[in-house]
């Protein structure tokens with residue numbers, strides 16, 4: 001099969017103080033996030049002048065991927081579109097159509113399955129194609145890469161580096177919390193659910209193994225939603241208290257659920273979690289995310305090559321390869337069903 005382009009599909013983030021509220025409204029429309037939580041998150045963004053680093057980080061990674069594609073003799077332009085903020089994916093897909101793109105591969109900036117991490121990106125693809133109409137290019141989404149050796153080794157080196165200044169630190173992996181109901185519905189029904197948390201646990205195991213870390217914990221961060229709805233727990237900040245009570249002197253936090261140092265990483269970990277550790281007199285280091293590691297660009301190009309030149313699909317786990325879709329069609333019937341939204 002031949003392809004004319006790559007579409008880099010991400011979450012999006014504001015790039016100025018006036019963009020924060022409209023961005024947050026896009027993210028949370030119809031999703032039952034309480035206004036108090038929204039106001040709190042708006043403050044996190046305003047703390048950084050209303051600018052999330054996510055768009056800049058994506059543009060940097062795209063630059064590296066363009067170089068790597070060229071170095072490997074692949075002449076594919078890389079387009080950039082987001083779910084929640086400019087450049088919006090609808091506008092990007094319209095531009096692709098105008099440029100004559102007929103078929104493109106889509107790289108989503110999430111390594112995992114689950115509604116928020118996978119299927120919602122399929123919905124973005126479907127919505128963008130529908131907005132463009134009959135000229136819309138065919139869009140083939142690349143598979144989940146949480147168990148790819150390049151993803152794992154990038155995090156493993158980062159964990160080792162974070163440990164280097166902290167004698168005897170406990171390693172803690174974090175990922176974005178989701179409602180327990182969403183995790184229960186993650187994956188095809190035949191798999192029994194919980195694909196998201198099982199993949200996070202597997203990625204943590206693979207990274208720990210390669211980093212030579214015999215013991216570790218997997219916890220969650222950045223929960224939103226009303227308190228009466230159960231989300232994956234424990235939260236990283238509460239967990240630091242527990243580690244302190246257990247007599248741990250230092251902690252290395254590895255945000256294995258994310259690919260870049262976007263706002264939820266720099267606020268919830270570098271700010272909140274680091275502050276709690278400092279209050280308790282504990283050492284703290286946060287492992288880097290893969291975004292600016294040259295291996296990340298290599299990973300993306302390798303996933304592209306699986307489609308354009310039949311490169312083998314390298315993976316370290318026994319989990320089925322998943323998430324590869326055409327035009328946003330579901331992976332399998334009932335896969336990662338969106339949770340019913342709580343009435344407020």
Ligand SMILES: CC1=C(CCC(=O)O)c2cc3nc(cc4[nH]c(cc5[nH]c(cc1n2)c(C)c5CCC(=O)O)c(CCC(=O)O)c4C)C(CCC(=O)O)=C3C
Nearest residue numbers: 011013027031041052054110116117176178224262263264
């Ligand atoms: C699984 C997952 C990922 C990882 C997969 C992936 O990377 O795609 C992720 C990434 C991200 N989440 C982000 C930001 C936000 N997420 C929110 C809200 C929510 N996230 C959820 C899940 C996830 N989120 C969920 C279930 C909600 C509740 C509302 C809903 O059901 O949709 C809210 C609303 C306010 C709040 O309540 O926090 C914001 C602002 C940013 C951008 C940061 C920046 O600007 O740099 C990124 C990369």
Ligand SMILES: [Fe+2]
Nearest residue numbers: 116176222264
């Ligand atoms: Fe989120």
